[in-house]
Structures are given as structure tokens and as C-alpha cells.
Amino acid sequence: MTDRLHYGTTAKIFHWLIVALLFVQYPVGWLMPDIHRGMKPGDAMTLHISFGILILMLIVLRLFWRITHPVAPESSLPPWQRLTSEAVHWLLYALVLAVTVTGWLFASFRGWPVSFFFLAPLPMLSSESASAGRTIDGWHQAAGWALFVVIAIHVLAAMAHIFIYRDRIMQRMLP
Numbered sequence: 070m071t072d073r074l075h076y077g078t079t080a081k082i083f084h085w086l087i088v089a090l091l092f093v094q095y096p097v098g099w100l101m102p103d104i105h106r107g108m109k110p111g112d113a114m115t116l117h118i119s120f121g122i123l124i125l126m127l128i129v130l131r132l133f134w135r136i137t138h139p140v141a142p143e144s145s146l147p148p149w150q151r152l153t154s155e156a157v158h159w160l161l162y163a164l165v166l167a168v169t170v171t172g173w174l175f176a177s178f179r180g181w182p183v184s185f186f187f188l189a190p191l192p193m194l195s196s197e198s199a200s201a202g203r204t205i206d207g208w209h210q211a212a213g214w215a216l217f218v219v220i221a222i223h224v225l226a227a228m229a230h231i232f233i234y235r236d237r238i239m240q241r242m243l244p
């Protein structure tokens with residue numbers, strides 16, 4: 070398959086939809102009440118879990134789209150920027166998967182009855198286990214922070230292309 074030179078409309082919609090959802094997801098994650106022994110998930114937690122599962126579904130679809138519709142890095146970039154941008158992009162996919170799957174596992178180990186946007190019960194991935202829950206909670210938080218740092222690097226790189234290099238990299242992801 071020959072690589073396309075530009076991102077198509079579908080890739081752009083996936084990109085900006087996931088950006089918007091992450092923009093909601095982090096504040097909800099930080100602001101929702103801390104969990105403690107025996108508690109049941111409140112509305113903020115149900116929303117966090119539902120947005121998280123939606124992000125998981127979108128990133129899986131997007132990854133499938135990315136693999137079936139590969140896009141070549143901008144040819145004017147120096148080789149080190151082509152390599153590092155590709156690496157950061159794959160890392161972003163991997164970390165979104167890691168955060169969402171650890172979150173879902175954590176909710177499963179707590180044995181919570183959770184719904185997807187208050188509409189239908191969410192299937193759980195495992196049976197209840199308090200000790201596994203504690204471990205995976207740490208992983209969810211670590212993966213969340215790692216994703217946050219890599220997003221910051223990605224956004225700073227985009228800003229560098231707008232304000233320092235003054236090239237057309239940002240235009241590749243705009244309508």
C-alpha cells in the first residue's frame with residue numbers, strides 16, 4: 070500500500086474528537102471524589118468511566134484506520150524530526166490504550182456495577198479483587214501522567230512548527 074501524503078477528513082475527525090474528549094476526561098478524573106473502601110461509583114465516576122470507554126472505542130477504530138490508511142511524514146522534515154514525530158505518535162496511541170484498559174480493569178477489580186452513560190450496564194473484564202485493584206489503580210494513574218507528558222511534548226512540537234519553523238505541519242491536521 071502506498072502511503073498518502075495528507076491526513077484525510079476521517080483521520081482529522083478522529084484526532085480532534087479524541088482531543089476534545091481528553092480535554093473533558095482529565096478534569097473529571099482529577100475533580101471527581103477520591104475513592105475509598107466500600108464506596109459505589111457516583112455520577113462523576115460513571116461519566117469518567119463512560120467517556121473513557123468512548124475514548125477506548127475511538128482509539129481502536131482510529132488505530133485500525135491509521136493502519137489501513139498510512140500517511141507519510143512531511144517530506145520537508147529533517148530525518149530526526151520524521152523519526153521522533155512517528156515515535157511520539159505511536160507512543161500516543163499506545164498510552165491512550167494503556168490508560169483506558171487499566172481504567173476499565175480497575176473498575177472491574179472493584180466489582181462496581183457501572184453503566185455506559187447511564188444507558189446500559191458496562192461489561193466487566195474480571196471478577197472482584199481488592200489487591201489487584203490497588204496495583205492496577207497505580208498503573209492507571211502512572212499511564213495517565215505518562216500520556217499527559219507525551220501530549221505536552223506533542224503540543225509543544227506543534228507550537229514549535231507554527232512559531233519557530235513556520236512551516237505547514239499544523240495545516241496537515243487542520244480542515
Ligand code: HEM
Pocket residue numbers: 091094095098099102103104117118119120121122124125165168169170171172173174175176206209210213
Ligand atoms: C484516556 C482515558 C482516561 C484518562 C485520561 C483518565 C484519567 C484519570 C485521572 C487523571 C484520574 C485521577 C487519578 C488521581 O486521582 O490522581 C483517574 C481516575 C480513575 N479512572 Fe480514569 N482515565 C481514563 C479512562 C478511564 C477508564 C476507561 C476507566 C474505567 C473504565 C477509568 C476509571 C478510573 C477510576 C475508577 C478512577 C479512580 C481511581 C482513583 O481515584 O484512584 N478511567 N483517571
Ligand code: HEM
Pocket residue numbers: 084087088091135140142143154158159161162165220223224227238239240241242
Ligand atoms: C492542541 C492539541 C494538539 C495539537 C495542536 C495537535 C497537532 C497535531 C498535528 C499538527 C499533527 C500532524 C503531525 C504530522 O504532520 O505528522 C498531529 C498528529 C497526531 N496527533 Fe495531535 N495534536 C494535539 C493533541 C493531540 C492529543 C491530545 C493526542 C492524543 C491522543 C494527539 C495524537 C496525535 C496522533 C496519534 C497523531 C498522528 C496521527 C497519525 O499519524 O495517525 N494529538 N497532531
